[in-house]
Amino acid sequence: MLDIKRIRENFDEVAEGLRRRGASLEGAERARDLDARRRALVMQSDELKTLRNSRSKEIGALKKAGQDTAAVQADVRAIGDQITALDAQLREIETDLEAAMLLIPNVPCATIPTGPDASANRVARVVGEPPAFAFKPLDHIALNERLGLFDLPRGAKLTGSGFPLLQGAGSKLQRALIQYMLDMHTERHGYTEMLPPFVVNSASMRGTGQLPKMAEDMYHCEIDDLWLIPTAEVPVTNVYRDEILDRPLPIYLTAYTPCFRREAGSAGKETRGILRVHQFDKVEMVKFVEPETSYAELETLVANAEEVLTSLGLHYRVLELCSGDISFSAAKCYDIELWAPGQQAWLEVSSCSNFEDFQARRLNCRYRDANGKTRLVHTLNGSGVALPRLMIAILEQCQQADGSVLLPEALRPYLRGLERLEPQAK
């Protein structure tokens, strides 16, 4: 959520930002108008309340003195009726204002490229080399047919399409990767590990911005009004919702969780294999930082995610997303894409964003600065990284001529002697 004062006082600057995104100005204009009406009503209502309070105190005094209070009571009652009417109007306006504010996206950072969509994204860097093959590399689906790491038909039988059943070396590799990443972030990058609930309430979903817009993309348990998390960002960022932090900033948190996404509307698109599924595992990093530091913190966040990939010897690139391609809440965002030689495609495995105070305002998450003044924190998060596509990239980049997959050295301690994924006899 944007600062209403920013819309009030710097409307042109906000409008320019929204235009760069290709977003409509309608919401911001509406918010500006509702805000003006709200302030006028608040003034009226507060004045009447002042009057009511002072006259009510008179009644107390009169009663103590044993005098008749009927006339004053009638007066105050009339004032109270006016207040009730004004406050009803006010509530309506505030509800509308809140609704409008929740639908206005963040203003993009001034330095990011301007453009309408992904075509304007800037390649920040390409790291490593694509592996050279003396044979035609297979994609992860073909590789899996020999290796037997995941069983999609049986996953579909258990639940439905898009719910992979990992098995044998596949599940072991997955588990090793999760622990490898968590260890790296906690031991080397200074993050504290969290293992949060995988199901959250609506207030948490609003806090990070999934609600109200993304309700259709999430799994919802009606009876309890609880939601399956689409990313660990939700529970981990909400840890400090409605708090004034007394811990020194920055705070770095990391968590492994499964992620549940309905992916409504994306049926048939990039859905082969485990590229896009309804349930997947991910290690997430979340930062709570002082505003002045958030852009420097974004760079180290990306570096933390990249180290997972470089340490595994994988070829990837980093994109700086343009104004038209960043997500609703983000001011600036880097995507990390792994190279998948089997399908000759770049696969997004991480999205690292600085939300500035956009999430913090919804979350109501503040800290005390050096002068003891409360200020909104800046929040950031990034995947570190998502598992299925990491698995795909490892399979496709590390495949060998004999159909096996030679696993990265760095994972060996986590695989208890497993060095190579071997074709399975059917």
Next chain:
RNA sequence: GGAGGGGUGUCUGAGUGGUUGAAAGAACCGGUCUUGAAAACCGGCGUGCCGCAAGGUACCGGGGGUUCGAAUCCCUCCCCCUCCGCCA
């Protein structure tokens, strides 16, 4: 799921309808004193909204209600504790 108890500021904790944003103590910050520290003493010490400001207003788990007036009464929801039941 059943029965009971409870949710007040950073913490402990008073407050059962009237000038209470809230006693008292602790913690914390500033000052005096001290070679320094402690102690003692003095002062400060919640958050949001409106306002140029003075100031006003709202908030005692959330929401709603009664009343001229609610931290205090009523309804409802949430959370915590104890006991019983069920259960991985």
